[in-house]
Each structure stands twice: as C-alpha cells, then as structure tokens.
C-alpha cells in the first residue's frame with residue numbers, strides 16, 4: 001500500500017538528525033528531505049551507510065551531507081553544529097535520535113554498560129539540544145521559514161513510562177529523556193523554541209532485531225501490540241516531520257506515542 005506523500009512541510013528548513021545512518025534516524029532523515037529540508041546525516045560508525053542515506057535524500061532535490069560525531073562527546077557535538085551553521089547557514093530542526101541498548105540483567109550489568117547507554121541516550125540528547133538551542137536563540141524567528149525559532153524532537157520510547165526488566169540502563173535513559181524534554185520545553189518556549197518527543201514502540205529496526213526476525217519472536221511481540229502490527233521506521237518518520245512543522249506549532253512539551261497501542265498494555269485487546 002502506498003501512503004499519500006507529505007506536502008513540503010519543511011521547505012527551506014535545515015535539519016540535523018543524529019544516528020541517521022540506520023533504523024528510525026535513517027527513515028526520518030529521508031522523510032525530512034522529502035518534506036523539503038536540507039539534512040545533516042550524523043553517524044558515529046558506518047560511513048558507507050550514511051553516504052547512502054545522503055544520496056537518497058539528495059534525490060528529493062535538497063542538500064545533505066554525512067557528519068561523523070559521537071553525540072556523547074561535548075567537543076564533537078559543538079563542532080558538528082558549528083559545521084552545520086557554516087554549511088547550511090543555521091539549524092531549524094534537531095532530531096535527537098541517536099540511541100543504543102546494552103542489555104543485561106541487573107546483577108550482570110557492568111557500570112560500563114550503564115554509563116554507555118546513559119551517555120549516548122541521555123547526555124547525547126542534552127548536548128545536541130544545548131548546541132542547537134544556542135543557534136535557535138542567536139537567529140530567532142524568521143517568519144518566512146517557520147513560526148518557531150527552532151524545533152527539537154527527542155526520540156524517546158514507550159520505555160519512558162513502561163518499566164523494562166533486563167534493560168534498566170535503557171529504561172532509565174528514556175525516563176530521563178521524558179524529563180529532559182519537558183524541562184527544556186518549559187525553559188525554551190518563551191523564546192519560541194518548541195521541544196517535544198516521539199515515543200516509538202516496537203519498530204522493525206536493527207536495535208531490536210531479535211524481537212521480530214523469527215516468526216516465533218514476532219508472534220510473541222504482537223501479543224504486546226493491540227494494533228497487531230510491528231511498526232516500520234516510516235511510521236515514526238512521518239510523525240517527526242509533522243511535529244517539526246508549523247502544522248504542530250502549538251504543540252509544546254508533548255510526547256506522541258507511536259506504538260500501535262503498546263502503552264495501553266496490560267489491556268484486554270481481543271481477537272487475533
């Protein structure tokens with residue numbers, strides 16, 4: 001089934017997507033390009049995949065380039081945003097997407113596994129939002145471009161509210177993302193900067209391949225999803241585009257769950 005194509009909701013805007021060489025970040029970067037934005041494709045490893053994403057974005061007739069930076073490193077994030085301002089003139093949209101899992105039962109979890117996940121998933125979003133916000137504040141609102149001075153979309157998870165045994169580092173990082181997002185939304189709103197989050201459920205991406213890549217695993221997973229469908233990266237990308245656009249200009253500090261109803265669990269969904 002082909003979906004209706006989104007109008008050019010972000011024409012002329014400049015977007016930075018972290019972790020954009022695979023999964024949700026990749027689909028989001030491509031969708032932002034289709035919506036008319038120039039896009040920086042951040043990645044930390046996997047240059048070839050990032051360059052493929054760049055080529056796909058360019059086929060929409062917008063500009064794109066790949067930029068290697070570890071979002072948990074302050075100097076690298078600063079350099080990435082400065083570089084983008086030099087290349088594209090400014091930043092209008094930040095999609096703070098980069099994230100990872102390092103799963104272990106509590107008693108097996110090392111402090112390295114704990115720190116790695118918190119560093120990338122939470123500190124990474126803080127650093128990227130901080131550097132983007134500096135640029136939004138410097139530039140201010142340009143009414144021909146957007147009603148807002150800048151938009152941050154934080155990639156959260158259903159696990160910002162659903163505890164997840166065996167993944168305490170990841171669930172804690174996403175719980176942190178919820179409060180990072182809400183506090184930044186409150187702090188930056190008077191400057192006409194909008195901060196919101198998207199909270200995906202189970203999406204078919206490399207981060208959770210083991211949860212969907214066999215028929216047994218997939219049917220187990222579908223029991224947790226009232227809508228009985230594993231999500232595709234495009235399900236998230238479409239919501240990010242809309243949220244970053246002026247159609248959603250009065251949405252400030254919200255989390256949009258894009259999860260086929262997973263956060264309704266434990267529920268009493270019947271049938272199938």
Ligand code: BGC
Nearest residue numbers: 157158159201202207208211
């Ligand atoms: C995790 C996935 C998981 C999904 C639903 C996501 O945040 O990264 O591994 O399948 O939540 O549990």
